[in-house]
Amino acid sequence: MEKVSETKDIVEYIRSIQEGQWKANLLNVALELNVFNVLLENQKLSSTELANKCGVKFHRPSDFFNALVAARFLDRDQNDLYSLSEISQKVLNPNNYEHYMVPYFIWTTSRAFTLGIDRFKQLLQSEEIEEKVQLGSEYYTDVPPPDFFSDAMHGVSMLASVSIPQLEFWKDFKTFADIGGSKGTVSVQICKAHEHIFGTVCELPSVQEKCEQYIKAQNLNDRLQFQELDFFRQEFPEVDVLIFGHILHNWPIETSQMILQKARKALNKNGAIIVYQAFLDNEKKNNFKSAMMELNMALMGKGQEFTEQEILDLITKNGFSDARIHNDKSFKAAIAFKRETD
């Protein structure tokens, strides 16, 4: 006999998928129509005022704005005036950059990740990979614009920027380098949390201006610097901690090995590496986000995600000791050390 509660759970699960897509579409359209920036400037507006300022000519604009209220992106008061909700104030507000998630949202729901249903299907039915994102030096300079990409990565790495500074071991170290550290999302938070630490963001030149502006805006010029570095051509700086966030998953395994060997060579004795990206569970069954990241990496290039066991094995094989997974609620990183005796 069918259990009613199970049917309800299954129906709810399917509905939550459909609602997620509706919310994503609604939010993308509201962003394109500038709804949040208009409300940032004007605080509270009626439906007609908001519609006029956003170019909404639709015959019942309040339906659109009320959907945004129901999705918790807007609030509406007793006088039917609309304002930003708490969620929008926090993560859709460019003035609150530390928590700003708009480029991340646009990137993950409308630009990357299989580039829409038609292209997704086409890629699965062919032997090609997404032609704009072939491996090679042009990958990170041409597609997408580097400033948009680094702002999108800022949102992707927000949990890393909260969790990594909280690692116990920073008290034992003085220097770090964030290889491919984008505009410095994680590096900035490490330096803010630990006044004795000096850091370097090592990146391609396309990110330099954005990164230096961000460091300056955070008043960290004296302890955090940008260094132009191409990890295919150059060695890494000699530091206590090397960070690789969403780096190894972009490339074939041979490149990951090359990067880890360079890291082993550059690291000070007893130093540590931190590797974070979307690790798969060992069974490859239970982590939807990581499974989609793995598929995305395969469709868009020749990269891959790793299971937790695979990343620990890879790090260990390349000369590091005491490899372990740091597990902080929804954020995971692989950590390992270069021991005196290695």
Ligand SMILES: C[S@@+](CC[C@H](N)C(=O)[O-])C[C@H]1O[C@@H](n2cnc3c(N)ncnc32)[C@H](O)[C@@H]1O
């Ligand atoms: C997926 S992003 C990760 C950014 C950041 N680590 C994070 O987790 O948010 C990969 C970064 O690697 C950088 N990158 C790509 N190829 C590189 C190379 N050959 N040398 C140095 N950095 C590179 C890109 O510019 C990009 O910012």
